[in-house]
Amino acid sequence: MGRSTLLRAGYVRHTRRRNWIARNLALGSVLGILYLIVKGIQTDWFNPDGPARLLYILHDTVWLPVKGALWTALFPDALIWATALTCIAALAIVEFVGWKSPVRTGQLALLRLLVFRAPGVIVAWHDFLGWTGLRMGLAETLIGDLRQDALFALTRDLTPGSDPTLYARLCHLTELRLRIGIPRPRDLVAVIDTLGLAAFDPQHRIDHAERMADRIEKIAPDRLKPFRRFTEARPDLPGIREALRWAADLRTAGETGDVIELAGRIVLTTRATIATGNGAFLAFFDDWARERLCGRAETVAVLAKAEDLCAFAFWAASAEAAANVSAPAALFQEAFDGLRSERDRGEGFAHGDFYTGDAV
Known part of the structure; x- marks a missing residue:
């Protein structure tokens, strides 16, 4: 049996599974209940003196005044906010049930632009969220996927591409992933892989590797200290x-x-x-x-x-x-x-x- 049977055959993107059937059922249930409530109040299905009396009270004391103030009194200007809310609700519903992903697509497009054009914005927002205990989950995932794509492109065969911009891109993504996320084993190993690839084209890559090695030493010194030998652009090779x-x-x-x-x-x-x-x-x-x-x-x-x-x-x-x-x-x-x-x-x-x- 050759060693190739022991190895993974390529990069597999990991995506979170979602139960779309349950989401569609949940949406249908909510819309159905709302329809029954509205139709019941309009046609007096419910007994006004029974348990449904609360619905009539809410309709008369809450719904009618709000509708009068925000819709009837402002019409036709009210079409502005009504159209905006309708579009937002439609986008949210379409995204929720998985028909399309307009919201997520827009988020990813903006993040991709910031990753390569203004990474400082992502880092600053990450630092701000850190004060509240929150994390940029989508940005971390996107940067990790982009890094793996670049790494896979450089290691798919024994003749890595001569395009120096691809290696520079890999260094940038590897460093950025460390800066905005909790360093995981995969992130630290990606540093080792990235620096190791500099040996295949030192003329165009060693400068990028040295800059990245200097920067990551300041980003996660505690995690990288035990592996300092492996995170150098020019390491001491074993005998x-x-x-x-x-x-x-x-x-x-x-x-x-x-x-x-x-x-x-x-x-x-x-x-x-x-x-x-x-x-x-x-x-x-x-x-x-x-x-x-x-x-x-x-x-x-x-x-x-x-x-x-x-x-x-x-x-x-x-x-x-x-x-x-x-x-x-x-x-x-x-x-x-x-x-x-x-x-x-x-x-x-x-x-x-x-x-x-x-x-x-």
């Missing part, structure tokens, strides 16, 4: 001995459960492999695959979570593509034409085969 020690530590990963540390080791091991071309670093990924298949349940769970948080498929494939692995002897190839001496160590879909349909 063979350290990488082998990391590989041995995978057996006890279930006990520590430190997925951020694991993600950092994945990135640094890959960068060391790319820098040296030494195939011995692949022992880390071989042991990783072995533990994922045959390890203890708690270890498998921790490794799977680390894979999900980082761009594991990309890093594993990048390391395997960069390693100098000796080719089979010519005599072996001649004797066993078409037979490969070892399985492919690269991840098919990380090379792009998964997306083109060439993967088997």
Whole structure:
């Protein structure tokens, strides 16, 4: 079984499920009850001396004076506020029952504009809400999704796009997500992934990476301090001995459960492999695959979570593509034409085969 069977095949957007049937039933029930009340009062369905007397009292003492003051006395100018309220109510109902999302679409369009044109407004509003104990849930989700989209675009194959603006966009979104949200493991791992990607095009990316590294150190110093080595634009890369020690530590990963540390080791091991071309670093990924298949349940769970948080498929494939692995002897190839001496160590879909349909 190849290692590619252990990895996620791509980015899956997470959306909150809503019970649209229940919402439609609730809306229909409310409108039906209101219709019965109005129709009952107009046609005297209810006994004025019975329990429904309260409805007639409210109609005479509340509804009629309000209608007279705000509608009859102001007509036709009252059409202005009536039209506005009708439109707002219609938009709210359409949004509530899920027919369309005009309100949410407008919110997202405004947030997208602010994210890239005026991020300071979002940060200022976030700080203001922080005093009241509230959070910008929609903005946090949007920025997280945009960041994952940019990260996925840069790690979908082994030849990251040469467009420097995409990497600058990723750095901006990664930093902004840390500034307006409570740092979660996925956010911290995204920092490690983003900084690691600078090694693929240092001429255009290293400046962005260094600026982001300096800024995030001030944003979440307590959370990032234990992983300082992994959040540097120019980190100290591990040697063979350290990488082998990391590989041995995978057996006890279930006990520590430190997925951020694991993600950092994945990135640094890959960068060391790319820098040296030494195939011995692949022992880390071989042991990783072995533990994922045959390890203890708690270890498998921790490794799977680390894979999900980082761009594991990309890093594993990048390391395997960069390693100098000796080719089979010519005599072996001649004797066993078409037979490969070892399985492919690269991840098919990380090379792009998964997306083109060439993967088997």
